Amino acid sequence: MEQATTGAIPRPAAERRLGVARPRWGERLIEASLFVAALISILVTAGIIFSLAGPTIEFFREVPAREFFFGTDWSPTFTPASFGVIPILVGTLAVTFWAMVFAIPLGLGAAIWLSEYASTKRRRVVKPVLEVLEGIPTVAYGFFGIVFVLPLLADIWELLPFLPGEPNLFGNVLAGGLILGIMIIPTVASISEDAMAAVPRGLREGAYGLGANKLQVSTRVVVPAALSGIVASFVLGFSRAIGETIVVLLVVGLIPNLTFDPLESAQTMTAFIASTGTGDIATGTITYKTIFAVGSLLFVITFLVNMVSIRLVRRYRQVYD
């Protein structure tokens, strides 16, 4: 059989399969160099990990991990120094918590309005405004906090005497959380809105057909259907709030303070890094290594949070593709 088939088809002298041209080395070279460019982003991650890891390992040679993770006294630049990260970790989480308290309802509200309620004309006005809001530099928000939000909080507490406590005028967690919350509204709103836009029209129409009204359609059909995308937007907002530096430096404070009172000032991890890492800090000192240890902790937290959000986004994409 085999012989018969090969014998039946006359072959050209030079064996050449159809569809394969001569090798194009130039094309290969271009593809290879594009691949190398794409690898640079991997190198950036590797660079971040390596630059963090070295001094962090050295740090833990000098400071026991137990003192770092469970200590409640943070004074790394004093003598005697103390390296308990809990106060600045709590400071970071407190600011982020208040930011989410404001950003989740308001961001989701803005997303529902944009996706379900707004007319095309109003959407066309509001969306760019939110984009601009997203692009405002953090120093400007810091300025806004100093000259507007901090005095405003003091006024509110003076006007309403039944409110407990008294906000610290020179910086407090609540003011920082409020500003960060407003800062990340656009992030939460735009990603949530994308997720809501991906919900098929038929779902809404079906619900309306069954007699549901707009409120019911929004909260019981659209939001549940877009839930993983919405959660992803919260996660992304969270990771943005946790890494924010300048607003926190200017509005929350510089002194470590282990407290859950939002009216007091506190220091966050990012504020510590930025205020200690400036100037001519000598390489190899324990202070230098401390910056990297805190940086590693921050990087690990945001990395985990980001992986969660990437997973969630991928899952919601699969549902409606």
Add this chain to the structure above:
Amino acid sequence: MAFGRRAKDESPPQGETLLHSAALATREGEVRAPRAKQLAFKGFLLFSVLIGIATLITLIVIAFIDGLPRLNLDLFTEFPSSIPSNAGLQSAIVGSIYLMVGVAAVTLPLAVATAIYLEEYADPNRWWNRLIEVNIQNLAAVPSIVYGILGLAFIVRGPLSLGPVVLAGSLTLALLVLPTVILASREAIRAVPASIRQGAMALGATRWQTIRHQVLPASIPGIATGMILALSRAIGETAPLLLVGGLTFITFNPDFRPEDLFGFDSAFTALPLQIFDYLRRPQEEFRVLAAAGIIVLLIVLLAMNSIAIYIRNRYRKKLEQN
């Protein structure tokens, strides 16, 4: 999921269950939410949208009122100083311009090359290509201060050891915005219709010829928009520059001389960094100066955003005409 008893292929799509729950909701008595509840909900939604807009307006108005006394030419002709009355922002503005040129020069080729690779060449089923993609998504959400640490340990000191100069600042900010520009460029390349590629290839063009002469020209507006938006993010970044060693009282501009790498090998300050420093000082005069600086920064940002939006809209119209 919830339909344990049904055979797998019989289970309805998610939509049906949602409709089911909506139907249940209406059946269980609360046929229609009371009108007041609907109005309250709508009011809350409006509030959520308006608070952002109100913040934006308040911020701009306050900056203008506070900064007005110092919004004059001195701001551009004087250098930063510890004496508020003759302090300006010249070296900060020039420094920011230098930084942006550096960022654009480093980011654009890298981002476009990466985007072309991922969109036109990469096989998404290969693990290394998936790794590159996830890695880029992840980098996009790394806090800017971590890039500052990278800059300090890797670029200013360590392997590159450039010192606290403009080039080090540019590189740090370039790495910071790289993922954003890659994502924007990928979207722009993806938006080019497949028929254009097929047409070019049918006429005998090679892969690279197709990309070079068809895909890239068509995606330039999208890439440019992404690049401008990334620059407008980079120009406002403060935190990484604090670590990279941008100083504040720089009383000279970078020297445009070949032996100084055309100024890139010079100590520097930047506009947001200078504003941040002025904000931290207790004197009222410095706050005025900071407000004036913020207005300058916002105007620059507004101009960049307008250009980006203009390019985007023009491109959109062109697509509609086709």
